Amino acid sequence: MLSEKTKNAILELQKLYPEKRSALIPALHLAQAEVGYLPREAQNEVADLFGLDSNEVNSVVTFYDMFYEEPVGKHLIHVCKNVSCMLRGSDELLAKLCDKLQVKPGKTTADGEFTVIPSECLAACDRAPMMIVDEKVVGPVKDEEIDQMLAEAKKGPGHPAPVEKPEDRHG
Amino acid sequence: MAEMRVLMAHMDSPGQCNIETYEQNGGYQALRKAIPNIAPAEITAMVKQSWLRGRGGAGFPTGVKWGFVPKDPALPKYLVCNCDESEPGTFKDCLIIDHDPHQLIEGVILSSYAIGAHLSFIYCRGEFFEGIAKLRKAVKQAKEKGYLGNNILGSNFSLEIVVHPGAGAYIAGEETALLNSLEGFRATPRLKPPFPAVSGLYSQPTVVNNVETLCNVVHIVNRGAEWYQKIGKPKNTGTKIFQVSGQVQRPGCYEFPLGIPLREVLDAAGGMLPGRKFKACYPGGSSCALLTARQLDISMDFETLTEHNSALGTASIIVMDDTADMVKVAHRLMQFYQNESCGKCTPCREGTRWIVQILARIEAGGGTFGDLSVIEQVCNSMAATSFCPLAVGAAPPIASAIMEFRNEFEDYIRKNPNADEKPKMKVSYPYLKVYPFEGERDVAGKTAIEQEILKRN
Secondary structure (H helix, E strand, C coil), rough: CHHHHHHHHHHHCCCCCCCCHHHHHHHHHHHHHHCCCCHHHHHHHHHHHHHCCCHHHHHHHHHHHCCCCCCCCCCCEEEEECHHHCCCCHHHHHHHHHHHHHCCCEECCCCEEEEEEEEEECCCCHHHEEEECEEEECCCCCCHHHHHHHHHHHCCCCCCCCHHHHHHHCC | CCCCCCCCCCCCCCCCCCEEEEEHCCCCCHHHHCCCCCHHHHHHHHHHHHCCCCCCCCEEEEHHHHHCCCCCCCCCCCCEECCCCCCCCCCCCCCCCCCCCCHHHHHHHHHHHCHHHHHHHHEEEECHHHHHHHHHHHHHHHHHHCEEEHHHHHHCCCCCEEEEEEECCCHHHHEEEEHHCCCCCCCCCCCCCCCCCCCCCHHEEEEEEEEHHHHHHHHHHHCCCCHHHHHHHCCCEEEEEEEEEEEEEECCEEEECCCHHHHHHHHCCCCCCCCEEEEEECEEEECCEEEHHCCCCCCCCCHHHHHHHCCCCCCCEEEEEECHHHHHHHHHHHHHHHHHHCCCHHHHHHHHHHHHHHHHHCCCCCCCCCHHHHHHHHHHHHHHHHCCCCHHHHHHHHHHHHHHHHHHHHHHHHHCCCCCCCCCCCCHHHHHCCCCCCCCECCCCEEEHHHHHHCCC
């Protein structure tokens, strides 16, 4: 399931740390960037590269919010719903967005383009109500700007965010 | 009082993320001053003397923390920068790494030099896509200039920095949970002691410091501990980046000396929205008790806020005006703690869930008056018995909201025609006698829950 390039990049990542298991989370980001999400098959291949039991890897995957065991849309929209954003109207924003995309919070649109994920605080409370679209922080979001924002997102390469580019690494 | 920008001095300069601009603005001067002319122990002494306290929330003196690290040069030591900024209302670390990443890199190098670490990690929350890219670029540039790598500035000190992405977990901001996460495990907290300074990452001496703390080190080395000590108040020295969010005119970061009155920080943020009145605020992120209008002149420093049963925390002020619905705020916050509880210990895992259920019931118009006492009792139990600070921080925002705005909760409860029913109890609580809650009591001095238990037994 994983390409040789990704596998080699994961082996490179392991060299940055005194103990290779430390590279597990960055490696899972890499695997997810290639596959789009983390099915058990991908998890097992990562586990093999680390010499770990696949359940060990699964325990990590299931703990963190940014790993998806089920397929997600091409573009991810994280809408902050925490209190700073809530006080500035994030509930209404989320409702408007879901209405526009004809999708329920946490679900993917029928065309597979967008997944709307209600999120906890995303550390940009000065821009409330805010969201992260793929990799980009957007906010404060006004209702009339939603259409334009979605159109712009569609032009982009979409998630999976290439968090791990081995060429950027200098450890 | 006008803003006093030390850490944020060059945040608005274009090109500050580039090493040349950073150097032109006085960057890497502290490093050139310190390496190799100042001994590591002397830097630790300077930081101790400056009274710099941790900016990640706990406010522990940084120099003292460094002092706990064993001096044995044969032991590998690690510096870990905590950039897993997830506390609701907090956005200062994100500001620093997005606008001035070299300041953090310089702070990490100086601090690693002080404790004798040759490998350092910057643990960033995974959602900081831009910040992670900028930090990696900064590391690359610093390496090219000889500020990182082998024999830094001709000394015999060598250091590598690895920028490590997390994957979305609030609890990974707790230092021992962060270490577990950095080792490739679920981010669950570890038992302390041993403290990380003795046995941390890979069971070796490790210092975990917040981004803002490490940036302060740069300025202490640059301008001296005595200069730093004069800013702020005794034992609360230096400037602090206050983050104001919620219902104010200009939400954002504002840097002031510690000990500034809350009112002035709010004024800097433009005050309340037109036609609105201040109702309450959480002064240090969401994990502290709220302050009300009568406390607007409170001094924003660690001790004063602790004396008022709140906390300075990360100095993230979440402001609510007279339109804010405190029941909804409390409900939303508790949902956050429930979502982010790692599930390791029972009081936190079950307590947060239980309170969310009760608050949801109250908000839906099905609450009873006894529910409020149950919430207070669960809050007390969580704060007293949970394993790590997550649930200790989950209790005060809710308990203080009920204490200060009880009428709002009762207004919701009155919508229920059967509001006087006793709360539905399914199990008994033997620890109740150890931590009796402060609720309404009957003539015998028993609380509603104690009466219920007596009746059942």
